[in-house]
Amino acid sequence: MNDSLLASVVTQTYLRTDVTYRLGLVRAYLEWVFFTEHAAGPSAALLEKHSTEARVSVIDSGFLRGLPESFWKAFGPETLYTELDTLAEAVATFPTLRMTVGIAFLHSQTEAIGAWARRAVHPQVLLEFETDRELGAGCQIVWRDHVHDYTFARALQGKREALMARVQATAGAQSV
Amino acid sequence: MLHSFFASFASLPFAGVAFFGLATFLLILAVLIGFVIQLNARLRLLTAPGYDRIVKDAEARAEALIAEARAQSVTLRTQAETAATAITVSRKEESERLQKAEEQRLETLTTQAAALLTKHSDAVAKLSESLEAAMQKQTEAASASVVSEAADITKALQGEAGALHKIIEDMRPQFEASYAALAKELQASLAKELETDVRAAREAVAAYRTARMTALNAEIVSLVEETARLAFGQALSLETHRDIVLAALEQARREGVFTTRA
Numbered sequence: 378m379n380d381s382l383l384a385s386v387v388t389q390t391y392l393r394t395d396v397t398y399r400l401g402l403v404r405a406y407l408e409w410v411f412f413t414e415h416a417a418g419p420s421a422a423l424l425e426k427h428s429t430e431a432r433v434s435v436i437d438s439g440f441l442r443g444l445p446e447s448f449w450k451a452f453g454p455e456t457l458y459t460e461l462d463t464l465a466e467a468v469a470t471f472p473t474l475r476m477t478v479g480i481a482f483l484h485s486q487t488e489a490i491g492a493w494a495r496r497a498v499h500p501q502v503l504l505e506f507e508t509d510r511e512l513g514a515g516c517q518i519v520w521r522d523h524v525h526d527y528t529f530a531r532a533l534q535g536k537r538e539a540l541m542a543r544v545q546a547t548a549g550a551q552s553v
Numbered sequence: 554m555l556h557s558f559f560a561s562f563a564s565l566p567f568a569g570v571a572f573f574g575l576a577t578f579l580l581i582l583a584v585l586i587g588f589v590i591q592l593n594a595r596l597r598l599l600t601a602p603g604y605d606r607i608v609k610d611a612e613a614r615a616e617a618l619i620a621e622a623r624a625q626s627v628t629l630r631t632q633a634e635t636a637a638t639a640i641t642v643s644r645k646e647e648s649e650r651l652q653k654a655e656e657q658r659l660e661t662l663t664t665q666a667a668a669l670l671t672k673h674s675d676a677v678a679k680l681s682e683s684l685e686a687a688m689q690k691q692t693e694a695a696s697a698s699v700v701s702e703a704a705d706i707t708k709a710l711q712g713e714a715g716a717l718h719k720i721i722e723d724m725r726p727q728f729e730a731s732y733a734a735l736a737k738e739l740q741a742s743l744a745k746e747l748e749t750d751v752r753a754a755r756e757a758v759a760a761y762r763t764a765r766m767t768a769l770n771a772e773i774v775s776l777v778e779e780t781a782r783l784a785f786g787q788a789l790s791l792e793t794h795r796d797i798v799l800a801a802l803e804q805a806r807r808e809g810v811f812t813t814r815a
Contacts, residue, residue: 478798486795493799498811513781514789514797518805525810527801533778540777544770 382460383467385448389440391491393503396468402437403444404461411454419449471501475519479512479528 386403390396409427410416416423421442428438452460474494482490487504494502498520509517513529533540789797805811 480794515801516798540774544773
């Protein structure tokens with residue numbers, strides 16, 4: 378399998394769940410091309426027809442359209458499933474940065490964080506998000522089986538002694 | 554064939570004729586013997602009435618024997634009944650004679666008992682009168698003794714009361730001095746215990762206040778923390794959250810978190 382084939386899928390996709398979902402989109406489209414339309418290969422016209430018939434969303438159809446011509450040429454009716462399995466196995470080896478945050482992010486926020494992670498952590502890193510409102514701001518991260526806490530709740534715990542001293546001083550001043 | 558048989562004999566000499574005659578004679582004799590046997594059987598049948606008569610005679614004798622036995626049994630029963638009646642009469646007379654003797658003996662005993670009872674009644678009456686007089690005498694003596702002892706006891710008690718009153722009067726100053734000393738000691742002890750209790754209560758209140766204040770302070774801190782956390786979680790925009798997360802990740806990178814290798 379060509380690395381560029383993998384890069385085509387992963388480049389603009391930062392969440393591991395999104396990668397799995399988009400590989401499913403590719404698979405559904407190629408099955409339709411090869412086994413329903415019995416065409417020689419994908420084309421822009423077939424993609425339009427498939428998007429209409431299968432009611433593919435704008436975002437998903439935009440992703441499919443964004444894949445380069447070289448990507449589609451790698452697949453044929455006989456090699457379809459082999460290539461897709463190879464892609465999935467390769468994706469499974471990518472490192473995962475698991476993050477727990479205090480609020481659910483939209484796509485734009487995850488993209489920003491993913492882009493930073495690809496640049497600063499690992500070029501093939503994939504993100505997994507969980508939400509815990511008790512954390513406030515910041516994030517807990519799990520990287521290579523180690524947990525690191527950078528949340529506001531943790532920061533407050535560090536300041537707990539100082540805060541306690543401040544409260545006691547205030548209470549003592551009031552009681553006097 | 555018989556004809557041919559006789560014809561064959563006719564041709565025989567004299568010996569043959571003699572043989573033939575003997576054979577004829579034997580045949581006739583056999584026929585006669587059979588006839589006699591049959592006649593004997595019939596004769597037996599004709600003599601059957603004689604047998605019946607023998608049977609009837611036997612039955613008549615048997616009935617005569619039975620009748621005789623019955624007559625003898627009646628005679629025996631009559632004799633037994635007569636003897637039983639005689640025995641019963643004899644027993645009855647004997648019983649009546651014994652009953653009469655018993656009644657006479659009971660009457661004699663009753664008369665003797667009545668005489669004895671009359672005799673002892675007089676003795677009991679006399680004994681009762683004597684006992685009553687003795688009891689009256691004893692009662693009067695006991696009453697007099699009790700009155701005398703009561704007077705003695707009263708006198709003795711009065712004496713004892715006077716002595717006791719004198720003892721109490723003598724000991725009164727000593728009692729009053731002891732009471733005053735005890736009251737003073739008790740007062741001092743109570744004052745000391747009260748002071749100790751008050752001091753312990755003050756210390757307990759102070760400890761409780763300190764503990765309570767510590768708990769309240771901790772609660773205040775928790776409230777502040779939670780309030781701040783919630784305020785941060787809800788008041789910040791998504792972009793601000795994203796920036797904080799990016800800042801946290803940058804800090805993690807600076808601290809070398811992402812250089813960790815499995």
